[in-house]
Structure formats: structure tokens, C-alpha cells
Amino acid sequence: MKRLEACIAGIKPLDETAFEAARERLRNQARPAGSLGVLEEVGARLAAIFGTLDVHLRKRIVVACAGDHGICEEGVSLFPPEVTAQMVYNFVQGGASINVLARHAKARVAAADLGVDAAFDPELPIFHKKVRRGTRNFSRGPALTREEAVRSIEAGIEIVEELAAEGPFHLLGTGDMGIGNTSPSTAIIAAFSGLSAADVTGRGTGLDDGALAHKIEVIERGLALNRPDPADPIDVLAKVGGLEIGGIAGLVIGAAGYGIPVICDGLISTAGALIACELAPAARPYLFAGHHSVEIGHRFMLEHLRLRPLLDLRFRLGEGTGAALAMELMDAATRILAEIKTFEEVAIADAQR
Secondary structure (H helix, E strand, C coil): CHHHHHHHHCCCCCCHHHHHHHHHHHHHECCCCCCCHHHHHHHHHHHHHHCCCCCCCCCEEEEEEEECCHHHHHCCCCCCCHHHHHHHHHHHHCCCHHHHHHHHCCEEEEEEEEECCCCCCCCCCCEECCCCCCCCCCCCCCCCCHHHHHHHHHHHHHHHHHHHHCCCCCEEEEEEECCCCHHHHHHHHHHHHCCCHHHHCCCCCCCCHHHHHHHHHHHHHHHHHHCCCCCCHHHHHHHHCCHHHHHHHHHHHHHHHCCCCEEECCHHHHHHHHHHHHHCHHHHHHEEECECCCCHHHHHHHHHHCCCCCECCCCCCCCCHHHHHHHHHHHHHHHHHHHCCEHHHHHHHHHCC
């Protein structure tokens, strides 16, 4: 808990002077004010994070946190839990969707084992942060102990520390892998929002109507049994969450502690961001939403966090795919701010001709 508390205490507010200077420059550029919409907001916030109007997002990393889920015992996913470990190997071999899209975005992909129900070779080039081999079935009791939940968050912070020790990096994308993890993610937003499971539960990997109704019933049962306390984010994570979700929360808090912007992906990554921002409100200004997932609960998460997604491509994959694509837009936002001339600069240039 000490690592978590120290990291939260170390998160600095954004540079308001740089933020206002960025907004002023954007208003005075040689184009209609506000005409580049959301990218102007992104550029100004990045300026405030880095304390400069000329931000360069050269080194980009996507960390895909992996973990298994006891709730799969209830038949809430079309895929068997063994797929989680198989996909971790695919991340390492460079053959997954996130690898392809991250290469396009010039980003490195790193996988992290927070709670996969498999024994990986210690030499496998991933972050070995296993807390336990999968969560417990939260429809029958708490998914994690409070200590395990804290350990998963602190493992995410450790990953950021280890990445920073390799040298400065400028943009972190969060991703996930875990069969069954839409169920705990949905339970998390239900707990924080007070909405029913029926209001926020989506089809995950493609459930039909009957399987969706069963998934809703399982989540409702878990919420009623565990009664997660929305005033206590660690309690929510422990009662109905997941180890990779805790790891993602730690990535968000850790990155904010290092002054690094974070792009969260879809439903599962945003569940981790919810836990992070409830624990550490000062981390929210460092957080960006890569895209809007078709999973119903994601809209309520984004509303709760007051985040505007950069893309809406009807994704429902996870892995960090939406975050990777959004990295190019983040980069564009920095160039808009730094390189579009103001009316004054255009006039000076014309006078010198």
C-alpha cells in the first residue's frame, strides 16, 4: 500500500501557464477559432502535461495486462479461459491485432501477466507480475482479497517504474487480455454508477440473447452478494474486479506520477481507469479516451470520467487496439499546436517577402 500511496501523493497538477498559452495560440492561429475541435483540446492538455507548446510524442508504449477470471465458471464467455495464455504468447510473437496496429502507430507492445491461470517461462519477455492464477468467481464471493487488489494496482505502478528506468517515454496506451473480463468490468461501472446490470451489460465476445440474459443475471447476483462500496475503489476492485483491471489502474496512476499521458482503450481498460481516478482524482487530467467501444457499459464509464473519446470505430476487441490508433491523433494534436502559424506570424512572414 505504501507504493500506491506514495505514487498518488506524487502526482503533480498540470501546468496551467502552459495550458493557457496553448489555448491562446490555438485561438490566434490563421484559421477559424475552434475549427479543429477536439484536437485543439488534446493539444492544449498535452502542452499542460509537458509544460511546453512543442510536445513530441516520440516514444510510445502499449502495455496489455492479462488475467483470468473465476466468473468464467458461470458460462459468461464464448471462449475458454485457455485463450488468455495463448494470446499472451501471440502478443510476444507479434501476431495479434494490437501488434499490427501498434506497429502502424510506431509504438512498442509489452504484455504483462497480472493473473493468468498458466505458468509462463520466467524467460518469456513479458512483465511477470502475477498476483494469483485468476480471480475467484465473484458470483459466489469476492473476486480478490483486499491485499490482492492492492498488489495488482502496485504491480501496474511497478511496470511504469521499470519502463521509465529504461529511459524517458512520452505516451502510454493501456490494453487488456482476459477471457470473461467484460463481466467484472461491467460490474465495476454498475457499482460506481448505481445503474443495474441490465442497463450496462453488453454482449462481450458476441453472446446471443439467451446468453446475454444469463450474463446479466450472474453479474446481478455477484453485485447483490458482494455489495461493493463505491466510496471505496479498492473494495470495488476486490469484490467484483480483475487482476488485469487492477494492473491497468496502476498503469494510469503510475504514468500520472511520472507526468506521462495515458490513452485508455475500451471497456476493460476504462474500468481500470475508473478505479485509478476514484483512488487518485489528480490522475484524471493525464487520461485520454482512445475510442468509444460498442460495449454498452463503456459509454457510462466515459460519462462518469467526463472523457470524450477520440474515435468511434465500433471496436469491441480490447488489447489496446483503440489506444494504438488514437496515438496518431494525439501526435497530430501536438503538431497542430506547434506548427500552424498565428495571424501575427503570417503577417510577419508576408512582410519579410
